[in-house]
Amino acid sequence: MGLFDLFKKKKKDEKMRKYELGMKKTRQGLMGKLKAILSGYESINEDLFDDLTDAFIMADIGVETTLDFIDALKEDERVKGINSVSELQPIIVDKMFELYLKGEIVNNNLNIQKEGLSVFLFVGVNGVGKTTTIAKIAYRLKKEGKRVLLAAGDTFRAGAVDQLEIWAQKVGVDIVIKKGATDPSSVIFEALQKAKKEHYDVLLCDTAGRLQNKVNLMKELEKMNRVIAREVENAPHETLLIIDATTGQNGLSQAEAFMEVTNITGVILTKLDGTSKGGIVLAIRDKYNLPIKMIGLGEKMEDLEYFDLEDYIGGLFIGDEEE
Amino acid sequence: MPFESLSEKIQFSLRKLTGRGKVNEKDIEDAMREIRVSLLEADVNYKIVKEFINEVKVLALGEKVMKSLTPGDQVVKIVYDELVKLMGDEAVPLNLKKAGMSVVLVVGLQGSGKTTHVGKLANYLRKNNKLKPLMIAADIYRPAAINQLVTIGKQLDIAVFQMGILTKPQTIVKKGLEYAKDNGYNLVLIDTAGRLAIDEALMQELVEIKEIARPDEILLTVDAMTGQDAVNVAQTFHEKLNITGCLLTKLDSDTRGGAALSIRYMTKIPIKFTGLGEKMDEIDVFHPDRMAKRILGMGDVLTFIEKAQETFDEEQAMKMAKKMQAGRFTYNDFLDQIKKIKKMGSLKGLLALIPGIGSQIKNLNIDEKRFVYIEAIIGSMTKEERNNPDLINKSHSRKSRIANGSGRSYQEINALTKQFEEMRTQMKALMNMDEEQMEKISKGQASMPNMPAPKVKKGKGKNKGGFRF
Numbered sequence: 001m002g003l004f005d006l007f008k009k010k011k012k013d014e015k016m017r018k019y020e021l022g023m024k025k026t027r028q029g030l031m032g033k034l035k036a037i038l039s040g041y042e043s044i045n046e047d048l049f050d051d052l053t054d055a056f057i058m059a060d061i062g063v064e065t066t067l068d069f070i071d072a073l074k075e076d077e078r079v080k081g082i083n084s085v086s087e088l089q090p091i092i093v094d095k096m097f098e099l100y101l102k103g104e105i106v107n108n109n110l111n112i113q114k115e116g117l118s119v120f121l122f123v124g125v126n127g128v129g130k131t132t133t134i135a136k137i138a139y140r141l142k143k144e145g146k147r148v149l150l151a152a153g154d155t156f157r158a159g160a161v162d163q164l165e166i167w168a169q170k171v172g173v174d175i176v177i178k179k180g181a182t183d184p185s186s187v188i189f190e191a192l193q194k195a196k197k198e199h200y201d202v203l204l205c206d207t208a209g210r211l212q213n214k215v216n217l218m219k220e221l222e223k224m225n226r227v228i229a230r231e232v233e234n235a236p237h238e239t240l241l242i243i244d245a246t247t248g249q250n251g252l253s254q255a256e257a258f259m260e261v262t263n264i265t266g267v268i269l270t271k272l273d274g275t276s277k278g279g280i281v282l283a284i285r286d287k288y289n290l291p292i293k294m295i296g297l298g299e300k301m302e303d304l305e306y307f308d309l310e311d312y313i314g315g316l317f318i319g320d321e322e323e
Numbered sequence: 324m325p326f327e328s329l330s331e332k333i334q335f336s337l338r339k340l341t342g343r344g345k346v347n348e349k350d351i352e353d354a355m356r357e358i359r360v361s362l363l364e365a366d367v368n369y370k371i372v373k374e375f376i377n378e379v380k381v382l383a384l385g386e387k388v389m390k391s392l393t394p395g396d397q398v399v400k401i402v403y404d405e406l407v408k409l410m411g412d413e414a415v416p417l418n419l420k421k422a423g424m425s426v427v428l429v430v431g432l433q434g435s436g437k438t439t440h441v442g443k444l445a446n447y448l449r450k451n452n453k454l455k456p457l458m459i460a461a462d463i464y465r466p467a468a469i470n471q472l473v474t475i476g477k478q479l480d481i482a483v484f485q486m487g488i489l490t491k492p493q494t495i496v497k498k499g500l501e502y503a504k505d506n507g508y509n510l511v512l513i514d515t516a517g518r519l520a521i522d523e524a525l526m527q528e529l530v531e532i533k534e535i536a537r538p539d540e541i542l543l544t545v546d547a548m549t550g551q552d553a554v555n556v557a558q559t560f561h562e563k564l565n566i567t568g569c570l571l572t573k574l575d576s577d578t579r580g581g582a583a584l585s586i587r588y589m590t591k592i593p594i595k596f597t598g599l600g601e602k603m604d605e606i607d608v609f610h611p612d613r614m615a616k617r618i619l620g621m622g623d624v625l626t627f628i629e630k631a632q633e634t635f636d637e638e639q640a641m642k643m644a645k646k647m648q649a650g651r652f653t654y655n656d657f658l659d660q661i662k663k664i665k666k667m668g669s670l671k672g673l674l675a676l677i678p679g680i681g682s683q684i685k686n687l688n689i690d691e692k693r694f695v696y697i698e699a700i701i702g703s704m705t706k707e708e709r710n711n712p713d714l715i716n717k718s719h720s721r722k723s724r725i726a727n728g729s730g731r732s733y734q735e736i737n738a739l740t741k742q743f744e745e746m747r748t749q750m751k752a753l754m755n756m757d758e759e760q761m762e763k764i765s766k767g768q769a770s771m772p773n774m775p776a777p778k779v780k781k782g783k784g785k786n787k788g789g790f791r792f
Contacts, residue, residue, distance in 0.1 A: 054369050060550035063363045126573060126601075127434025127546065156601070158478070159438075159471025166466035213577040216692060244434060248366035248550025250578040271433065274519040275559075276552040299433075299464070 034092070041085050044077060048085070052092070059316060060248055060276070062283025069099060096313050100285050108293045108307050110137075111237045111265065112146070112202065117195050119203045119228050119235040123221060123258055124242035126209030129270035131160065133242055133296055134204045135167035136304035142173055146201040150175040151191035153184040153224065156208040164206055171301060174200075184208065184220065185227045192231040205236070212257030222261040238265045240293065245271045245278030255284045269307070270296035277316060351383045354398065367581035368554050371409070371588050379405050403615055409584050410611035415593035418539045418567060419452065419510070424503060426511045426536050430529055430564065431544035432556060433517030436572035438468060440544055440598055441514040442475035443606040444570075447596075449481065454510035459499035460485035461492040461532065462516035472514055479603055482508070492516070493531050500536060513538070520559030533564055541567050542595065545582060547574045553582035554589045561590050571609065572598035587611075650751040654709040657743065658701045661694050696731055700739055703728030712747075715740055 037051045049070055056066040076082070076091060100106070112118045120137070122130045131154065138148045150168050152175060154160035161177055168175035176191035188205050195203040207224065210217035228235045239262045243251050258264055267285075269278045272295050281292050292307040355376050362372045382401045419425040427444065429437050445456040458476055460483055462468035469485050476483035484499040496513055503511045513536060518525040533541065543566045545553060560566055571583050574597045583594055599605040646652050701709065703725045708714045715721050715736075722740070726733045 057363055057369045058551050060366075060552070063360060067360075125548070125576065127436060129434060157471070158474035159467040159469075162467035162470045163465070170466075211573065211576040213575075244546075246432065246546065246549045246552050246556070248548060248553075248578070248582070249364050250366070250548040250576065251550075253577055271519075274432070274552075275521060275555050276550065280550065 034089070038085050038089055044083065044085060044088060049074060056279070058277075059279035060251075061279035062249060062252060062286070065099070065283040065286045068286075069095065093313065096282075096316075097309065100282060100309055100313075102289075106291045106309070108266065108291055110293065112141075113237060117200060117203060117232055117235075118237045119192070119195075119205065119232050120238040120240060121205045121207065121225065121228060121236040121262065122240050122242060123207055123262060123264075124209060125211050125244075125254055126157075128209065128242045128244040128247075129296060130154075130209065130242050131163050131167065131206055132299065133240075133268055133270060133294075133304065134164065134206050135171055136296065136301050137294075138167070138173045138204055139171045139301040140304060141202055142171060147199070148173040149191060149195050149198075149200040149203045151188050151203060151205040152177045153187050153191075153206045154208040155181050155184045155187060160206075160208065167301075185224050188224050189227050189231070192228065196232070212254050218257065218261050221258075225262045236263075238293075239263055240266055240268050241290070242268050242270055243278070243281060243284070245269055245274060245276040247278070247280055249280065249283075251280035252283055252287060255288050255290060259288060259290075264290060266291050266293035268292075268294045268296065273297045273303070279316070348384065351380065351398070355380050355383075358402070362581060365579035365581035366548075366550050366553070366585075368551055368585035368589065371585055375405060375409065406584075406615035407612050410587050410615060411593050412611065414608055414610045415568065415595055416608075417448075417595060419448075419454075420539060424509050424511060425454070425540070426500070426513070426538040427540045427542060428513045428515070428529075428533060428536055428538040429542050429544060429570070430515050430560060430566075431517060432519065432546075433465075435517065435544040435546045436570075436598055437517060437544050438462070438471050438475070438514050439601070440570055440572060440596075440606065441472065441512045442479060442481070443598065443603055444542075444596065445481050445510070445512050446479050446603050447606050448510055452510075455508050456481055456510040456512060457499070457503045457506075457508040458483045459496055459511060459513045461495050461499075461513055463488040463490070463492055463495070464516040468514075468516065475603070492528060493535055496532050497535050511536075520556050520563075526563050529564055541565065542570045543568070543592070544570045544572050544598075545586060547571050547580045547582060547597075548576055548578040549582040551585075554585045557586045557590045557592060561592060566590075566592050568593055568595035570594075570596045570598065575599045575605070583609075650747055652747050652750055654701050654704060654712055654743070657746075658698065658709075661697060664694075696729075696735065697739060699729040700725060700731055700736060712740070712743060716744065 034052075034055060037048065037055060040051075041048045052073070053066055053070050056069065057063065061069075073088075073092065073095060076095070077088070080091075082088060082091065110120070122134055124130050134150060138150060141148050148171075150164060150173060152161045152164045154164070155178075165175055165177060176187065176194055178187045178190060181187050184207060191203055191205065194200075205224070205228070207221060208217070210221065212218065225236065225239070241255060241258050241264045243254065247254070255264070255267075267281055267290050269281050269292055272278055278295075284290050285292065292312075295305055295307050295312070297303045297305060358379070359372055359376050362375065363369060367375075379398075379401055382405075383398050387397060417427070429441050429444075431437050441458055445458055448454050449456050458472055458481060460469040460472045462472075469488065473483050473485065475481075484495075484502050486495045486498065490498075492515065499513070500511060513532070515529060515532065516525070518529070520526065541564055543557060543560050545557065549556070557566070557569070569583075569586055569592050571580070571594050574580060586592060587594055594609040594611075597607050597609050599607060646656060704715070708721065708725075715725070722733060722736045726736050729736075
């Protein structure tokens, strides 16, 4: 029994429903596509593979990753002697899992220390949803009984500090703000001192959005990272790269550049409630081995879920038969 | 080589054809395959890529190319022409009223840069169209979105109309427009909340705002880094609102920006403006032909010249040239130049516009802070020293004093004075050159006086010589 069959039997829980709401369009789009492609062919041929390539490309799963994937699929077809189109579908899904898992058990839990302070740093380009994601994580951790402190480290964008401050009030967590500060490292430093002194469990550090090709801004981020590492042992315990689901191939460049200046531990994929598939995270995993930790599915503070590969690929390719 | 720009990729695939004499059908096929992958990696929609390749291929296989002595150049020209065609032949201006109040509605997905670009656009139109702008803050959903616009308004000294977050956006817009009419504003820009194109309720809100505001222009902001979904997003917004133009933001990233091509081609919505940074003056009119040249690595000379013209007036430039020629260039002049260059935008952004440099500076780290240090150093010089650079050159005590005053190291002062001297010599040489010599330099056949010849990168094809047509 392939993983594909497991899906049909899987009982849908709350989380799955949320995915469905969020990714309904996605699923209709791609599953419809995949099914339409496969049902359009009586035998496996080059045109079928071309169509599959297009479907992958359309989901923003990187070009290189897609081409490798299709090559591997062709190889499978040859080696295993598959000759009917219906046999191909479960193999595609299984290979998608393989592409992400690579034979590993991928841990997507947030690395919270059993004792002492955990520091998380959030990075990414402009407009991907860093501040909102921090609010969502603060909300989740608070619900789990953690004492959470926020550091308003986006000292650049107009209104960014206010935005996080409003979220802090809504969620009911403390925040460190340094009015008029221009050096984000100094804000982070202050927050670190407060978090240590007053025994917070988790410190979430917001940073300004920065394009990965801006050298000075990347250096600034490097410095923030250094300050955290100096003040708290083994910190930052998570450095999370926020990627917008609408992002295309540039996501790869983002991952590479941010990995150069910080120790990225995982990706958070935001805005997955839209029509975009965010397939670039599969390429990011494929090329840079970065796991996807969480996904954002809306603008409310509850709209954040741990990444679930089965659900994600389910959202990408598998829908109910009757739909 | 995953991160080459589209221009580099296309250049590479076409370079194989350039200067090789006769080509056969297989050569063209190979080049097309590379262009295909390259365009896909640039996030051009896969459907468009197919059509584009088919069109280029038919043209490339034509007799003119096959029999030409310079088939490579011909193919390059075809690709360029098709790219221009794909993006619309010419720049499309904003729809603004000749007289009376114009209204611009700005819409888009979350995080695409609406608020920032409402500010940039207001600033741009105030300066270039001599309009009196009012910005309406109608994003009541994202926390602090209104504060953000208010802050930008303060920075630019442009009025912002807001009613807090408890009033419906439709009402805010209505009252805002009344306020604008009553107070003599002739340009109104409406900032709206980011929303998903599939969010029925919020899209309905925009439809209602549109009815109230009757905008002359509805601009959709699109992040230049958007992937394949760009077309869907633009199409959905277009269906509901009849978008009149696109504003392509974050084009200062290293994205290849294929979304621009896709949107224009699939929806016919013209791209009207591009956002090129976080500073309020980093916005430019979108020129399809220049963009095509840029994609092909031919540089965007016109934008560069326009930017330069904005900051340097001719008379000043002549005066400066004379000074350079006579070797009388002083620290004051230098400071002046730095300030002007800074006014034109980031140095790297500027350099990228120059033909032949674009692809070379990709990995070049330009520390823009160096300007600040230089300004500090010059600031610590006395009036006499600034006008007579020779005073500093041999005086240890003067250098020490400047180092102390500017907070920079003695070595840095030394380095600067040395650089300055070299620069003066170079300028003198450059200004006294004849036309023929100048021509050679601009063609890259000769090196600048007193400068090492440009290093030729060794490697597979990439950056190995250029092409032109």
